[in-house]
Amino acid sequence: MLSKKLERLFPPPYGSVDLAGLYLGLDLHLRGTRGTPFVYANFLSSLDGRIALEDDEGLAYLPKQLTTSDDFRLFLELHCQTDCLITHGGYLRALHEGRLGNILQVGRHDLGPDLNEWRLKKGLKPQPDIVIASASLNFPMHESIAHHHQRCLIATGSEADPKKIQFWENQGYEVISAGEGRMVEGKALINALSERGYRTPYLIAGPEMLDSMVREGQLRALFQTVSLQLMGGKSFRTLTQGPILGSVGHMNLESLYYDQGLDANTVKQLFACFSRAE
Helix, strand or coil: CCCCEEEEEECCCCEEEECCCCCHHHCHHHCCCCCCCCEEEEEEEECCCCCEEECCCCCEECCHHHCCHHHHHHHHHHHCCCCEEEEEHHHHHHHHHCCCCCCCCCCCCCCCCCHHHHHHHCCCCCCCEEEEECCCCCCCCCHHHHHCCCCEEEEECCCCCHHHHHHHHHCCCEEEECCCCCCCCHHHHHHHHHHCCCCCEEECCCHHHHHHHHHCCCEEEEEEEEECCCCCCCCEECCCCCCCCHHHHCEEEEEEEEECCCCCCCCCEEEEEEEECC
């Protein structure tokens, strides 16, 4: 277990708190109900809003200088409280190609060996279920999902290719229609998951799905790590890229913590939690 301290900036009382267990104490698995799931997301960004950069071929990657072990520990604490992870086909392709690491299972990382035990003590299954949102239905299924006996659902739009739907159904996967056209829509997806009994979906599906969830009033909490650095980069990804959100994008600050790093050469960070402004 880690023993590092963070500075609590909001809400009072102010002072030092332990990094390890910071988000476990939120008990997010108790927040949602069968009829009203508690949808939450987590993003890491630089001060200039970069969540990822693009290479010369337009493929997104996460720069190493943007990540820290502290941020990843808190990501894992959020990760272990969900009953289903919402990811997307692009992630499965990147995972298959070795461009991104595997974050589909709890307890597989050195910074979170205690998290499987936490789930079991809270009455959760050893591993969360997986929901893969995909318009194209063109992605490889990762072997770790079957290895860890995770239920896996595939969500797509109503106009998706029937042959590709049949391909996945023939392999035993349930394919959910969750949106008009080819794209998966936030509200339709959460309604479908609610009907199947899910209460705490954790969104790790990137900015397009985040945008849909916010616009359609489905996101309940946004956890954001802000790395206190200006990153630059001509081609990059940011949290939302669609039309102006307006009041639907208004958020309330729930908590804020400051991570001073290990020394003067370590980038500083802010860990914030926002809720949807009602």
